[in-house]
Amino acid sequence: MDRFRMIFQYFQSNSESVMNGICGLLALASVKIYTCFDFSCPCLPRYNMAYGLGIMFVPPVALFLCSLILNRQSLVMLEEWRRPQGRRKKDLAVIRYLCSSIMQRAMVAPVVWIIVSLLDGKCLICAFSGSVDPENFVGFANASPVQVQQLLAKVPCKDDELMRNNTSRKAVSRYLRCWSQALGWSILLILIVAAFLARWLRPCFNQATLLQARHWSNYIDIEQKIFEETCCEHSRLFAHKCILHFFESMRQEIKLHSFSLPREGEGAEGEDDLLQGITGQDQVNKLLKMWYYEKPPL
Numbered sequence: 001m002d003r004f005r006m007i008f009q010y011f012q013s014n015s016e017s018v019m020n021g022i023c024g025l026l027a028l029a030s031v032k033i034y035t036c037f038d039f040s041c042p043c044l045p046r047y048n049m050a051y052g053l054g055i056m057f058v059p060p061v062a063l064f065l066c067s068l069i070l071n072r073q074s075l076v077m078l079e080e081w082r083r084p085q086g087r088r089k090k091d092l093a094v095i096r097y098l099c100s101s102i103m104q105r106a107m108v109a110p111v112v113w114i115i116v117s118l119l120d121g122k123c124l125i126c127a128f129s130g131s132v133d134p135e136n137f138v139g140f141a142n143a144s145p146v147q148v149q150q151l152l153a154k155v156p157c158k159d160d161e162l163m164r165n166n167t168s169r170k171a172v173s174r175y176l177r178c179w180s181q182a183l184g185w186s187i188l189l190i191l192i193v194a195a196f197l198a199r200w201l202r203p204c205f206n207q208a209t210l211l212q213a214r215h216w217s218n219y220i221d222i223e224q225k226i227f228e229e230t231c232c233e234h235s236r237l238f239a240h241k242c243i244l245h246f247f248e249s250m251r252q253e254i255k256l257h258s259f260s261l262p263r264e265g266e267g268a269e270g271e272d273d274l275l276q277g278i279t280g281q282d283q284v285n286k287l288l289k290m291w292y293y294e295k296p297p298l
Helices: 002-013 015-036 048-070 072-082 092-106 108-120 122-131 145-153 169-204 207-248 251-256 268-275 281-293
Strands: none
Touching: 015 048, 015 108, 048 072, 048 092, 048 108, 048 122, 072 092, 072 207, 092 108, 092 207, 108 122, 108 169, 122 145, 122 169, 169 207, 207 268, 207 281
């Protein structure tokens, strides 16, 4: 039990490191899912683009939402943004810092998926095979416009009978794959340069403001955790006291069955210290309402 408590306390005190690890695992999972995914382009003029772009952008949206769900700070940020002003003023710098931190972590897995799909090239070939200029490829010169569109739509399907003997299928595929890989490497380079500039230009800005925002964002997170732990402890003691009062009326019957109840006043002193005199439902509801609407000033 103590070991699990130590692990839980470690996760609470190192929530930022844990979230970095979760985002890294989601990024690795996105690569694994893409490599295991059976990509089957429909090879139909009306559906190729929808399928190709859907595979490229729909899973990243799902991964982005999963990252937001797993990140506890997203809920902390929303609660801090939506809470009433009360006796504690809101700091927009802290909310912006939380939002920036959440978005940076949430974008890791989606960006990895998009870059991997672009470097692979299948999605772009499927989506834009019907958009290339057929005049640049010799194999489509003698075909009618309708046949050209059908042939271009079947470029991703190398096993199709119409494209098996077509000399321009590989040329179109290589052309689109080159564009896809060039776009993927360009996005990766832009992200690396942006990260480099953000890392090395950060000392040029006011570090005091950044330290303050980081400190108070951590404070809000830890304060919420401690409040929830205290509420759980109070609820447990409150329930324990209610159960003891319930069994007080059955003391005679319990004695007949050889059960033993704690003596009156035994252990009550410690419970009363933790309950802080809050022993009624109305008192608890009022306390929680005051915490939400009128948080004490820092």
